[in-house]
Amino acid sequence: MTGLNGQRMDANVVVLGTDNVGKSALIVRFLTRRFIGEYGDIESLYTHNVVVDGREQTLNIWDAPYSQDLSSESLMYEKRVQWADGFVLVYSVCDRASFNAVSRLIQIIKTNKDILGVEKMPIVIVGNKRDLDHRRTVLSEEGSILALSADCQFYEVSAAENYHSVLMVFHGLVHRIRESRVSVKKLAGIKGIVKSMSAVFTRRRTDSL
């Protein structure tokens, strides 16, 4: 993709969630449009080009294993937050514990983000396995409320049955990442102006003494 300054830009995306929620299914659906059923539990890094709003974007997608050690000091999470430009946090609508874990992951991301001094981190929350409605234990509204309260995007999808909604997840995240890059640049610009103005005033004050 050609960035604001004409340079090519990649975006790093980490997909997180507890075991068996369909992280790999979601990624493979996005990459290949197919659902193959069984995926194994190998940690993987994929690179994929997409076109969003007519602009090409290279996505590096990390299918990360879940760590039971959710302590915000965990080096593993800190590394992921450092590497990531955005997160896809996945739970299963049939698994309440996986939904609770998403809230904790948001806290960890936000804590690490503050430590690292990065501006608003783009996060998309995904409730997967919506085709298993008869086994649902997490209401769609609960996902929406969590996303609203944490200022994230929210989608309910079925990696098993639908490609389009999975595509929307990654396109939505690309939008957020682009927005956050624009606002970081604007903020840097404003900081620069404030810095040079205060330098001028400091000089004037020193001159008048």
Ligand SMILES: Nc1nc2c(ncn2[C@@H]2O[C@H](COP(=O)(O)OP(=O)(O)OP(=O)(O)O)[C@@H](O)[C@H]2O)c(=O)[nH]1
């Ligand atoms: N019914 C249904 N099953 C799904 C869906 N997505 C994934 N699965 C199934 O759920 C199981 C786990 O999927 P994975 O993609 O391996 O889940 P994961 O989160 O990567 O699991 P770990 O590798 O343990 O972290 C597999 O049997 C999938 O076939 C879905 O949307 N609907």
